[in-house]
Amino acid sequence: xxxxxxxxxxxxxxxxxxxxxxxxxxxxxxxxxxxxxxxxxxxxxxxxxxxxxxxxxxxxxxxxxxxxxxxxxxxxxxxxxxxxxxxxxxxxxxxxxxxxxxxxxxxxxxxxxxxxxxxxxxxxxxxxxxxxxxxxxxxxxxxxxxxxxxxxxxxxxxxxxxxxxxxx
Amino acid sequence: xxxxxxxxxxxxxxxxxxxxxxxxxxxxxxxxxxxxxxxxxxxxxxxxxxxxxxxxxxxxxxxxxxxxxxxxxxxxxxxxxxxxxxxxxxxxxxxxxxxxxxx
Numbered sequence: 001x002x003x004x005x006x007x008x009x010x011x012x013x014x015x016x017x018x019x020x021x022x023x024x025x026x027x028x029x030x031x032x033x034x035x036x037x038x039x040x041x042x043x044x045x046x047x048x049x050x051x052x053x054x055x056x057x058x059x060x061x062x063x064x065x066x067x068x069x070x071x072x073x074x075x076x077x078x079x080x081x082x083x084x085x086x087x088x089x090x091x092x093x094x095x096x097x098x099x100x101x102x103x104x105x106x107x108x109x110x111x112x113x114x115x116x117x118x119x120x121x122x123x124x125x126x127x128x129x130x131x132x133x134x135x136x137x138x139x140x141x142x143x144x145x146x147x148x149x150x151x152x153x154x155x156x157x158x159x160x161x162x163x164x165x166x167x168x
Numbered sequence: 169x170x171x172x173x174x175x176x177x178x179x180x181x182x183x184x185x186x187x188x189x190x191x192x193x194x195x196x197x198x199x200x201x202x203x204x205x206x207x208x209x210x211x212x213x214x215x216x217x218x219x220x221x222x223x224x225x226x227x228x229x230x231x232x233x234x235x236x237x238x239x240x241x242x243x244x245x246x247x248x249x250x251x252x253x254x255x256x257x258x259x260x261x262x263x264x265x266x267x268x269x270x271x
Contacts, residue, residue: 049213054230090234109232113198117232126224126243127183133234135196 050119059108059115059143063152066106066119071145071152074099079144079155085136088161094131095155099148102128106147111140136161175268177252184246184270186217186225189238190256196231211259212237218253219246246270 053066063070077097085091095105105128106119117134128146136142139160146153172191177184190212197209215227215237224243246252248270255265 049228054228094240112232113196114230114232116230118230119228120241121223121226121228123222123224125245126241129242131238131240132227133238135232135234 050116053119054114054116056116057114059110059141062108062114062116063106063145066116067145067147067152069152071154073155074146074153075155077144077146077153077155079142079157080131081142081157081159084160084162086162088136088138088163090133091136091142091159091161092131092133093142093144094129095144095146096129097146097148097153099128099146099153102146102148104147105130106145107132107134108143108145109134109136109140110143112137171266172264173254173256173266175252175254175266177246177268177270179246179248179270182244183242184244184252185240185242186252187238187240188215188217188254189236190215190264191236192256192258194229194231194233194235194237198231209259212256213259215239215256216254217241218255219243219250224252 050066053062056062056065060070076099077095080094082091093107095107102122104119104121107117108115109117112135118132120130122128128148134142136159139158141156141158143154143156174189175186177186192212193210194212195207195210197206199207201207209231211231211233212229215229216223217225225241227239229237250270252268252270253265254268255263257263
């Protein structure tokens with residue numbers, strides 16, 4: 001199988017040339033000739049990437065842009081994050097919940113330049129249980145949101161950051 | 169070329185636990201290089217896990233996910249020896265895909 005790396009090394013310049021030669025040629029070759037057809041097709045099986053929510057600066061705005069509503073705090077959402085993170089570039093954060101019918105889980109870092117860090121779609125049959133690693137610019141709250149039955153539930157924890165790692 | 173995606177999917181009967189590690193710079197666009205120039209944003213936007221033709225987990229990522237991102241989740245209904253398809257696309261349109269056997 002040809003890897004995507006192989007594509008970017010060899011096929012992308014060809015696409016660019018084609019684009020430069022004008023729309024007529026692109027039409028001639030058709031969209032099927034686009035070099036990065038595989039993964040977008042895979043991604044197309046799901047909803048769109050929430051671009052707007054990722055651009056919001058404040059956590060409340062990002063939650064609103066993502067879900068259109070606000071969350072209520074719940075002790076049924078269990079957020080696991082360190083008390084102190086020595087390296088803000090790599091902060092292990094995980095969430096689990098006892099809510100049923102969870103459809104998505106999202107992580108926000110309140111003082112990052114853009115609060116929304118990650119959003120996970122949880123189809124039926126997948127457990128409401130995610131671990132990942134996030135960057136934190138400075139000491140602030142990490143907020144986990146669980147969407148269950150159309151409602152939002154949140155858990156918040158302050159993580160003290162010794163060395164900020166907004167960019168890694 | 170080897171894949172940027174490393175996956176371990178282990179089944180313990182009903183539940184399959186998946187751990188994935190992707191090699192990617194995940195540049196946020198807020199960091200300057202040694203010359204004081206901003207390193208432009210370059211990060212994975214979507215990482216999809218597919219089992220039996222259906223998405224079992226979709227990650228939408230911003231630039232605040234750590235470099236060489238790691239994620240862990242679990243899902244039901246798969247068997248040992250089945251295939252799990254994984255693919256990502258980043259903000260520059262680059263992609264990679266791989267297939268892992270559930271162990």
